[in-house]
Amino acid sequence: MKHLRSIPEIGPDGIVRLLEISRRMAEVNRRPVPKVPALVGRTVASLFFEDSTRTRLSFETAARRLSADTMTFSVSTSSVNKGESLRDTVETLDAMGVAAFVVRHRSSGVPWQMENWTNASIVNAGDGWHQHPTQALLDLLTVHDRFGLDPSLSSLRGIRVAIVGDVKHSRVARSDVQAFTMLGADVVLVGPATLMPPEVDGWPVSIAGSIDDVLGEVDVLYMLRMQRERMNEALVPSMAEYGSRFALDARRAALLKPGAIVMHPGPMNRGIEMQVDPTLLPGSAIADQVANGIAVRMAVLFDLLGQPEGGIPS
Amino acid sequence: MSITIRGGSIVDASTESRRADVRVDGDRIVAVVAPGAALPSSDLEIDVSGCVIAPGLVDLHAHLREPGREESETIETGSRAAALGGFTAIVAMPNTEPPHDSRPVVEFVREQGRRAGLCEVLPSGCITVGRAGEVLAPYAELREAGVRFFTDDGNGVQDPLLMRRALEYARDLDIVLAQHCEVASLTKGAVMHEGACCSRLGLPGWPSLAEELMVHRDIELCRLTGATMHFLHLSTARSVELVRRAKADGLPVSAEVAPHHVSLTDEMLSGFDPVFKVNPPLRTAADIAALKVGLADGTIDAIATDHAPHAPHLKEQPLDQAPPGMLGLETALAIAITELVDTGLVSLQGVLAALSWNPARIARVEDRHGRPVTEGEPANLVVFDPTAEWVVDRNRSASRSSNNPYHGRVLRGRVRHTIFAGHAVVVEGEARR
Numbered sequence: 056m057k058h059l060r061s062i063p064e065i066g067p068d069g070i071v072r073l074l075e076i077s078r079r080m081a082e083v084n085r086r087p088v089p090k091v092p093a094l095v096g097r098t099v100a101s102l103f104f105e106d107s108t109r110t111r112l113s114f115e116t117a118a119r120r121l122s123a124d125t126m127t128f129s130v131s132t133s134s135v136n137k138g139e140s141l142r143d144t145v146e147t148l149d150a151m152g153v154a155a156f157v158v159r160h161r162s163s164g165v166p167w168q169m170e171n172w173t174n175a176s177i178v179n180a181g182d183g184w185h186q187h188p189t190q191a192l193l194d195l196l197t198v199h200d201r202f203g204l205d206p207s208l209s210s211l212r213g214i215r216v217a218i219v220g221d222v223k224h225s226r227v228a229r230s231d232v233q234a235f236t237m238l239g240a241d242v243v244l245v246g247p248a249t250l251m252p253p254e255v256d257g258w259p260v261s262i263a264g265s266i267d268d269v270l271g272e273v274d275v276l277y278m279l280r281m282q283r284e285r286m287n288e289a290l291v292p293s294m295a296e297y298g299s300r301f302a303l304d305a306r307r308a309a310l311l312k313p314g315a316i317v318m319h320p321g322p323m324n325r326g327i328e329m330q331v332d333p334t335l336l337p338g339s340a341i342a343d344q345v346a347n348g349i350a351v352r353m354a355v356l357f358d359l360l361g362q363p364e365g366g367i368p369s
Numbered sequence: 370m371s372i373t374i375r376g377g378s379i380v381d382a383s384t385e386s387r388r389a390d391v392r393v394d395g396d397r398i399v400a401v402v403a404p405g406a407a408l409p410s411s412d413l414e415i416d417v418s419g420c421v422i423a424p425g426l427v428d429l430h431a432h433l434r435e436p437g438r439e440e441s442e443t444i445e446t447g448s449r450a451a452a453l454g455g456f457t458a459i460v461a462m463p464n465t466e467p468p469h470d471s472r473p474v475v476e477f478v479r480e481q482g483r484r485a486g487l488c489e490v491l492p493s494g495c496i497t498v499g500r501a502g503e504v505l506a507p508y509a510e511l512r513e514a515g516v517r518f519f520t521d522d523g524n525g526v527q528d529p530l531l532m533r534r535a536l537e538y539a540r541d542l543d544i545v546l547a548q549h550c551e552v553a554s555l556t557k558g559a560v561m562h563e564g565a566c567c568s569r570l571g572l573p574g575w576p577s578l579a580e581e582l583m584v585h586r587d588i589e590l591c592r593l594t595g596a597t598m599h600f601l602h603l604s605t606a607r608s609v610e611l612v613r614r615a616k617a618d619g620l621p622v623s624a625e626v627a628p629h630h631v632s633l634t635d636e637m638l639s640g641f642d643p644v645f646k647v648n649p650p651l652r653t654a655a656d657i658a659a660l661k662v663g664l665a666d667g668t669i670d671a672i673a674t675d676h677a678p679h680a681p682h683l684k685e686q687p688l689d690q691a692p693p694g695m696l697g698l699e700t701a702l703a704i705a706i707t708e709l710v711d712t713g714l715v716s717l718q719g720v721l722a723a724l725s726w727n728p729a730r731i732a733r734v735e736d737r738h739g740r741p742v743t744e745g746e747p748a749n750l751v752v753f754d755p756t757a758e759w760v761v762d763r764n765r766s767a768s769r770s771s772n773n774p775y776h777g778r779v780l781r782g783r784v785r786h787t788i789f790a791g792h793a794v795v796v797e798g799e800a801r802r
Contacts, residue, residue, distance in 0.1 A: 140682060140685075140686065141686060141687060142682075142685055160687060161687075161689065162687035162688050162689040162690070163560075163570055163571045163572050163641065163688060164570070164572070164641025164687070164688050165641075165687050167640060167641040168641055168642075168643070168685070168687065168688075171685075182571075183571050183572065183689070184571030184572070184573075185570055185571030185572070186571070226571060229569075229571055252567075252568035253563045253564065253567065253568050253574050253576070254563075254564050254565040254567075254568045255568060256565060257565055257569075258568075
């Protein structure tokens with residue numbers, strides 16, 4: 056595997072392989088000294104054109120636990136503000152000797168465009184509304200852990216997942232729909248039509264207009280972040296009305312079936328889509344998601360950069 | 370300069386195919402004779418066996434970027450690309466910096482075209498000052514400078530009142546207003562066609578409706594005002610149907626399609642290459658089929674390139690920032706032959722109607738372009754081999770830019786010679802100027 060850019064590019068076999076490596080990395084993370092020398096001497100550059108603290112820190116922590124060197128590029132302090140193009144930025148960092156770029160950009164497709172300008176591996180940390188594959192992998196790992204499943208091509212058969220909220224603008228939703236269904240889960244998308252992609256006919260999902268219709272049936276309730284600026288685009292009348300139809304509150308949490316888990320990619324909007332304190336929900340897996348993020352990103356970097364030598368270099 | 374062309378077959382508005390030898394002297398066709406008949410010797414004698422001799426092509430829609438964006442194209446480089454593509458006249462779009470809303474700018478564009486001497490450059494005029502959609506441009510002043518074709522291309526005129534006034538004011542001036550049909554509030558931030566593909570790729574969608582609403586509005590404004598209207602680069606099946614009905618109602622409307630809209634689908638964006646970002650966007654296979662039917666039944670009058678060069682550093686940006694547009698002048702005839710003639714949908718004469726005499730009529734240059742290939746007519750001619758196959762190479766273009774969506778594709782139909790105002794400006798596929 057050269058890049059990790061999208062769930063379809065790695066496919067079900069790639070997902071299962073990365074989940075298995077992730078579990079080994081989770082074991083490393085439980086050691087008293089959670090660090091291995093697998094990527095000594097390799098440099099991982101994080102290239103974040105869009106604000107993100109948690110994803111960047113998660114990747115950088117993962118890289119350091121594998122003993123890689125890290126380089127951080129964030130737009131607020133960079134020459135992009137002086138008009139430097141994406142191409143020049145990539146080529147400049149490439150010339151410094153980068154083994155992998157971890158990139159986030161508000162425009163879909165940037166990880167594919169970058170391929171023309173570097174031979175380094177490219178890890179997609181979120182491109183536009185398109186893909187966020189490490190989020191999907193950490194979500195899968197979390198579900199497997201919580202339900203005591205071992206990853207396989209059909210390990211999620213019988214698991215019902217509801218993804219609630221702004222699917223249209225969500226790279227998390229696009230990646231998760233593909234990743235969950237590839238391993239056999241049933242996925243239902245829940246939200247107002249204004250927040251659904253324009254055409255989902257070919258998607259392996261069902262659609263529900265009301266969260267209350269699905270609460271009692273699902274094993275996983277996945278709440279998406281609702282962005283306040285969507286109100287300016289006339290996509291919902293108000294955040295209050297959105298919340299009344301689609302938020303998770305105490306009443307709705309009580310309707311979840313026993314054993315169901317609640318997930319959220321973060322950062323949460325308390326009082327909008329989350330109107331109940333998740334730490335009080337027995338089913339909340341949100342903290343697990345964050346912890347698993349490090350293991351999954353270690354697995355991805357190891358899989359990309361630990362090859363072709365294989366194993367842990369001495 | 371005199372030129373003798375032997376061995377070809379003439380295709381023009383009056384002839385589906387007729388073998389003849391043609392002699393040009395000065396700026397006129399001086400003889401059209403039976404194959405092999407005696408002709409005086411000429412400065413240039415060319416054998417064009419197997420080739421078609423047709424009136425030079427006319428493009429209603431070329432972005433030449435000069436003045437203001439010479440890094441992407443100049444009038445000279447764009448004219449050379451046009452000549453290599455078989456065009457003897459091109460309408461220069463008004464979205465330059467400054468735009469074509471005053472006499473000095475359109476005179477500059479025409480003069481630069483004259484200096485290049487590769488084809489006739491016909492400056493369009495703006496519908497509104499600065500293409501800003503607020504105040505009417507000075508149509509009479511621009512008409513005096515020879516402008517007959519007016520558009521805010523790149524922008525649609527959003528305000529229906531302003532468009533109504535524009536059509537009413539234009540009616541008595543014998544000019545044509547050409548609309549870029551796009552309701553801007555529906556396409557804010559759009560990168561590609563709104564449909565299954567954009568849903569999958571997570572790219573903001575440009576709904577077909579944004580075009581169709583304006584086509585419908587302007588058809589009704591034509592009905593109200595009686596003014597003549599041309600629709601630029603139609604891209605959707607419903608747009609074709611709206612124009613078909615308007616024509617059936619006898620309204621004075623005409624329409625064009627771009628070669629890329631009959632040859633490429635929105636799926637081309639799957640690799641996120643900005644070369645395939647264009648406005649209006651590439652649509653679906655169903656739209657392509659409807660556009661082709663529109664060309665076959667005459668609903669669509671013209672094939673117009675929407676040649677839109679962008680320098681590499683502009684085009685290779687993230688998709689949300691990359692400017693829309695693709696090259697078209699050097700490939701238009703071959704795309705038309707490959708997609709329409711070879712597939713049996715349109716006759717070669719029908720394709721040449723859409724590329725020569727129909728657009729000549731719409732641009733009001735039918736006195737000198739798109740003329741029959743007969744004695745005494747202006748010597749604006751293209752000679753092409755309709756069966757020659759070639760591989761498109763973006764690095765072998767006369768354009769200053771290389772945003773060519775057909776790079777690596779095999780196309781059929783290749784221009785061999787272009788004669789403009791009696792000069793052989795392209796000989797054996799090479800520009801002579």
